[in-house]
Amino acid sequence: MNRSIDATHDPNLRSWVESANQKDTDFPIQNLPFGVFRRRGNAEPSRIGVAIGDQILDLTRCREAGLLQELSQELQQACTAPSLNPLMAMGSEASSALRRRLSELLRTDGETPPPEEGILIPMPEAELLLPATIGDYTDFYASIFHATNIGKLFRPDNPLFPNYKYVPIAYHGRASSIVPSSTPVKHPKGQRKRPEEATPSFGSCQLLDYELEVGFFVGAGNELGQPVAIANAEEHIFGLCLVNDWSARDIQAWEYQPLGPFLSKSFTTTISPWVVTLEALAPFRCSAFQRAEGDPLPLPYLSSPQDTSLGGIDLTLEVLLRSQQMRDAGMQPFRLSLGSFQQMYWTIAQMLTHHTSNGCNLRPGDLLASGTVSNVQEGSQGCLLEITQRGTSPVGLPTGEVRAFLADGDEVILRGYCEKEGYARVGFGECWGLVLPTD
Structure with missing residues (x-):
């Protein structure tokens, strides 16, 4: 595999x-x-x-x-x-x-x-x-730490739904609004409703956020009605890239029940331009994330000895931010988080296998993304919603500015790289975007 x-x-x-x-x-x-x-x-x-x-x-x-x-x-x-x-x-x-x-x-x-x-x-x-014509885009939710952190913010008594440890959760995204790195990002408009308001209003997003994710492109596809077995899943994966799934948190909070994200996600998704092949990543494969004692084992169709032993990827990920004021002063970007893709609850093979388990056909160039990458360690969270605790604990920048969510003129930069003794460093380049002024 x-x-x-x-x-x-x-x-x-x-x-x-x-x-x-x-x-x-x-x-x-x-x-x-x-x-x-x-x-x-x-x-x-x-x-x-x-x-x-x-x-x-x-x-x-x-x-x-x-x-x-x-x-x-x-x-x-x-x-x-x-x-x-x-x-x-x-x-x-x-x-x-x-x-x-x-x-x-x-x-x-x-x-x-x-x-x-x-x-x-x-x-x-x-x-x-864009490296490929992307016919379909699916966004997963594969970090248990991200899922738990978000759950605690919105459902303190029930942060993680019982299906999470059994099912690689995902939703069907919007392929038409995937853009290459360096494309400017506009604040989307949509319905928002603050807790203190009786009715919603329509206007520009006020709580713009980023999401640090890893994407993987489908190589050889599968026929409709023909699931891909876990043992063969990686033969259908061409390579990986970085993904910033920009998110309008105020629009999302109002629209996501009962069917999940819609306008809060479909306005822009940025990907890095270089696709790092699985061949290049061979030295950096590692065991899949070790589940906590008491967690259920994956169902048989999502389990194989090789995926357990080599399904992980030791990929370091970081997010940096540079405000307009920082650029004017010639300052370097400020690092917001540093984490690892190794701590994902579900592997890329499990995500692809589950996606096709109902007979869904994937095609060459389809993009699947991991969902926000967050780790257990402090400082490894992959979005501002987590870092600032829903905006209640803003981040301080070197200029004295603070950020609960993104502001006009902010530049968000994602980076990824693999390092291991005895091998050359392999990097992903940058995935970045500049937030345009609000309409």
């Missing part, structure tokens, strides 16, 4: 792209995440690229230069598509073969000259787009 560690993970590999050899880069030769880009100011169609240091390897130019001839014609054609969907549809064997070829192409022994000129584009010269 899990991709294996091979020569592409060798920490001694070096690239002829010098910036990829820097210790703190997100994109060393051991990573090779996929994305879609367009040259700034260029009317050409979008292209698939691979992040390597501070450069983008243009796969269309690589094919034109004859650098992918070792690969099948179908795989070469997928590399020149305007989105990652055709490559995703080919499954894990194809992405693994392409990864091996790219690793060979980009590595150096100190003597091999760089290949064809024109295959690299500096990142500042590129506009990074």
Whole structure:
């Protein structure tokens, strides 16, 4: 089920792209995440690229230069598509073969000259787009710590519903409003009702929040009526990205009963542009979250020995905020939280398996997200609703400003990276958005 560690993970590999050899880069030769880009100011169609240091390897130019001839014609054609969907549809064997070829192409022994000129584009010269055409988007609720914290705020006597420890809870999100990192965020409008008000009113959101999440893209899909077994689930997952599921908390509080989120979530969801493949994450797999004593075991269809032993991902996640006042003063972003994806109650395989357990068909490029990532430790909570206790304990910024929820001009930055002794650091880049002034 899990991709294996091979020569592409060798920490001694070096690239002829010098910036990829820097210790703190997100994109060393051991990573090779996929994305879609367009040259700034260029009317050409979008292209698939691979992040390597501070450069983008243009796969269309690589094919034109004859650098992918070792690969099948179908795989070469997928590399020149305007989105990652055709490559995703080919499954894990194809992405693994392409990864091996790219690793060979980009590595150096100190003597091999760089290949064809024109295959690299500096990142500042590129506009990074959505990596895939996303047909469907499903948002899970996979952190028990987040679910419990939110439950305590709204239902102190009954914070966690009894189904939580049995069912990977999710809702169907809105794919059309998923945007790439750097897209500005507008305050949505909707109905809001404060506790002291007799009737609701319509207007701009006053309690805007972020949610730190991890997303994963479906690779090879499944046919309608054909569930995916837990043992095979990861063969249907192409790779991971960062997700900020912006949330209008005042609209959400009024609308979510009895059917859950609607306008409070569908206005904008931001994702990072680079998709880190499961192949790249092989060294950082770990055991699934250990459930507390007395918790029920997952039902058999959600359980396998391999998922128990290697279903987790040791991925560090952080959220930073920079206000307009901080930018004007030239200050660095302020870190709001630091946590780990390792502490999720449900694994990505369990989420995908449950999603298809009723016969639901997933398609290449579909996006599934984890829900807010929060840990048990203080300072690891993945949204302001938790951090500020529903706005009652605002966060202080270095400028003296305070935040119960987001303000106009705030910049929210999500980062993720994997580190382990004996392996190169693998990063996800940034997922960020700027809050525009309220209408």
